[in-house]
Amino acid sequence: MIIRKSIIETLKEFWHTTSIGGIKQIRNLENSKFERVCYIAIFCITFTTACLFLRYTWDSTFTTPLIVTAESFTYPIKDIDFPAVALCNFNRISKKALEEYSLLAMKKSLKSGRRNVTLIQLRDYLQSYGKLIDYLYDGNLQRIIDDALLDELEINIPNLMQKLSPRCDEMLIKCKWAGREVNCSEIFHTRRTGLGHCCAFNYVLDMNSADRPSKTIAPVKRQKVPGPHDGLLVIADPMPEDDVYQKAKRNGFQVLIYDPRQFPEMSGGKAQYRIAQPNQVDVLQIKSIKQYAAPEVHNYPRSTV
Structure with a gap:
């Protein structure tokens, strides 16, 4: 009985002192019955809308709590991994x-x-x-x-x-990396890709590790100075006289650009595809967006990402 009386007194005080629009008018006996009904309807609609908005905010916060924000638009190139590049001859054998x-x-x-x-x-x-x-x-x-x-x-x-694929040391004539001429066999290796065995640069994924990025065979290379002459330059010969089995009726190379820690498979969207034809210069400009996660992300299940 005491609790009920206390609740009633608290509600009466709330009706008299509240600053929420419409509530005072609902209890004001000087207003007509129609006006009070209108205020009740407006209050119910406003209260319902606020509850729905809070429910939406609650769900969006706890189901997908991760937010991507731009830290900087002038990120140093020395802190960005250079992509892997694979040169695949149209002649597969x-x-x-x-x-x-x-x-x-x-x-x-x-x-x-x-x-x-x-x-x-x-x-x-x-x-x-x-x-x-x-x-x-x-x-x-x-x-x-x-x-x-x-x-x-x-x-x-x-x-x-x-063993049957064209040899990289015969196709690659001259290579430059980071503004310095290097031996092509030092930076290019025959690796398996979605297009067969190709001459791959900066491809560090262990072939036996599937999708586990921790299984790598070398550190990822990075470009220290921006500019076309400080990136990767390659002079290659498709050797048309050595053709036996062409994937397409043309000479040249299929160029794959992809993440160094992922298997290059075009059907999965994990590689960019370009064509380099004989007797021409192809310049590819690369734009990179780097995303990284804070350590707190490990506390959330994958379903929230």
């Missing part, structure tokens, strides 16, 4: 490498006592591996080469494709 490996496979075949396979059949079979990049395959070739011979030849598809 080198004629020279194909002949050498076919002869090696033929010698292994003869040494094992198998004489029902010719050098031409072996060469055609090895050349057919280029179709794996196009997701094509000729089943008739598998009937020529039986599984037993494949085991004797010790064919490992990734290693085989790397």
